[in-house]
Amino acid sequence: xxxxxxxxxxxxxxxxxxxxxxxxxxxxxxxxxxxxxxxxxxxxxxxxxxxxxxxxxxxxxxxxxxxxxxxxxxxxxxxxxxxxxxxxxxxxxxxxxxxxxxxxxxxxxxxxxxxxxxxxxxxxxxxxxxxxxxxxxxxxxxxxxxxxxxxxxxxxxxxxxxxxxx
Numbered sequence: 054x055x056x057x058x059x060x061x062x063x064x065x066x067x068x069x070x071x072x073x074x075x076x077x078x079x080x081x082x083x084x085x086x087x088x089x090x091x092x093x094x095x096x097x098x099x100x101x102x103x104x105x106x107x108x109x110x111x112x113x114x115x116x117x118x119x120x121x122x123x124x125x126x127x128x129x130x131x132x133x134x135x136x137x138x139x140x141x142x143x144x145x146x147x148x149x150x151x152x153x154x155x156x157x158x159x160x161x162x163x164x165x166x167x168x169x170x171x172x173x174x175x176x177x178x179x180x181x182x183x184x185x186x187x188x189x190x191x192x193x194x195x196x197x198x199x200x201x202x203x204x205x206x207x208x209x210x211x212x213x214x215x216x217x218x219x
Contacts (some may be wrong), residue, residue, distance in 0.1 A: 076104050080215055085108065092110070114128060132153050143168070146167045147199045
C-alpha cells in the first residue's frame with residue numbers, strides 16, 4: 054500500500070516567477086548538482102501549453118536505506134517527469150509529477166499546486182511513494198520517504214533562493 058506524503062513551501066515571489074525558476078534548465082542543472090548527482094540530464098518542452106520537465110539523475114545509493122541499496126546496487130538512475138498545466142488567471146499552476154527508479158519497483162506520484170499567496174506564492178505537493186516488493190514494500194517506503202522528503206525540501210530551498218532574485 055503506497056505511503057502518502059504532503060509538503061508545503063512558501064515563496065516571496067509571485068507564482069509566475071516561481072514557475073519560471075522551476076522550469077529553467079539552469080535551475081534544473083543546479084538542482085541536480087546540489088543533489089549530488091553523479092550524472093544528469095534535463096529537458097523542458099512545451100506540448101500544447103503543457104510544460105513538460107524531464108530529468109534523469111544517476112545517484113549513489115549510499116544514502117539510501119540498506120534494504121533499498123541491496124536491490125539497486127551502488128548507483129540508481131532516478132527519472133522524473135513533471136507536467137505543468139497552463140497558468141490560471143492569477144498566474145497559479147497545477148502539475149503532476151512522476152518519479153521512478155530505473156529497474157526498480159519504485160514510483161513516487163504527486164500532484165502540486167502553485168498558487169498566489171498575498172504578494173508571494175505557496176506550493177503544495179501531495180502524493181505517495183509506492184515500493185512494489187512483496188512483504189517489504191511498506192517497510193522500504195517508510196524508511197525511504199524521510200530521505201526523499203529531505204531532498205524535496207532541499208530542492209524547494211534552492212528554488213526559494215533562485216526565485217527571491219527574480
